[in-house]
Amino acid sequence: MPQGGTMVKKIMSVIIATLLGFILIGNVYGLVQRMTGQTVFPMFLGFGKAIVVSGSMDPAIKVNDIVLVHKVPQARYQKGDIVTYRSDDYPVTHRIQSVTGDIVITKGDANDAADQPIKTSDIYGKVVLVIPKLGYLLRWLQEPLGLMVLATGLIAIWESDKWLTLPRGKKDKK
Template sequence: MIRTLLLVVIGVLVVYNAYILIARTLFKNGMPVTFGFACATVVSGSMADEIDVGDFIITKSQKEYAVGDVITFYDGESGAYITHRIILVSGDTYATKGDANDTADDFSVPKSAVVGKVVAVWKGFGNVVSFLQSPLGLVCVIGGGIALWVLADIGTEVFRKKDE
């Protein structure tokens, strides 16, 4: 039972990592969206204290966004994803600003560049996700899984011998 559970957990992590790696390679802008949801690790402090460096965010795409919504969008000029709050809606564009920034962004965000509205923030979990998606993290997941599998096997044998 434990062995099966470990295999399922390891399998899910490996498949997820493979999906993310393949999807980031296939998509020009690097952020795969699945069923309208996307996730990312925050790498700048422009939204501190609400969203800090190392936090894990989940976004959900919507038809419309409003003033006050925190959105993630792709900035074609810098080639980066940015998560900021909408401060003005003007036709098909948004004016945005990071909560920790003194001034608004000096560019407008077209609706087509928006990935989604931030619907969840997991404090600090982005650091864990980033590690698990790294080559070393993947080796640790697979190696740790194998080690746990072996230990579960040994534990099963020890209990079997005690029962005899």
Template sequence: MTETPARPDSVWRGIGTVLTWVVLIVVIAALAASVVVPRIIGGVSLTVLTGSMRPTIEPGDLIVVKPVPVDDVQIGDIVTFQPISDDPTVITHRVVAKTFTASETSFVTRGDANGADDDPIEGEQIRGRLVYTVPKLGFIANALGGNRTELVLLVGGGLVVVSLGAFIAAGIDRRKRRRAAEGES
């Protein structure tokens, strides 16, 4: 039995299948990094809007921060804090000094790209410590807005359905080719 050369359309189909799997894996990893993992660890994902932490964190990066006890915050940690208590605005900078008094602990922070320290903050102003950063994913997270969870479920479910369909179709195609090859012998 002679082997028939691969048809050009089957080569393109193979390339398409590989690209589909690559895109699927990248999308699932991005969704996990931005929505699933933060929820599992009790953290939140935020988008960096300014360049104050360059080159460590760039504008558009997605960061995940997790609440930690004030006593666990050390000099060198990157923390997200409210510069004004009870104001929803947050800043993410590096702790450069930590001072203790009898009643409280205060911190001095500074953006890596900034030449001056921020005003001191109290421990209760710290919302969390940086866990990880995903470059440029914050742009996508901002575009999705407040419906991120619903969109993640919709897109993730759709990708799973499409992937399963492609997998089943590839199996059916292989069986057809095998039967056709057996019929030729």
């Protein structure tokens, strides 16, 4: 194989390993945070993720989409922003209808009625990215077996660089 092809494989393996590493670290961090009761919505480096479990934001956000949430200063929330906030039982992702001081009214796009008022301090963050249907995979990766497969995959990708560049046996010259 030409030298350029080997370099591309090395770069790709580093990129994939780095992404899988961040996913693994984020999942382990989130798992520890939830299991120790520190939070129901872990934020890692100012970002959190949620798997959408209802159709209240349809068609903008569908069931099993992933929302990536970024913590922003409370004064920056405005009408039209989609945010994830703390409710009694679980995080909710809805669109802001109005902001008056530190009181925010939200509503799911598919819902007829607005939600109960919340405070800006109840907002985990603003939705900055929606990844369709990735929730199916992410739910599995948050399970112990999924975490083990992810860690094994990360090690395999990391080690594959060594496997690809092992010196080959020299042919006997007779």
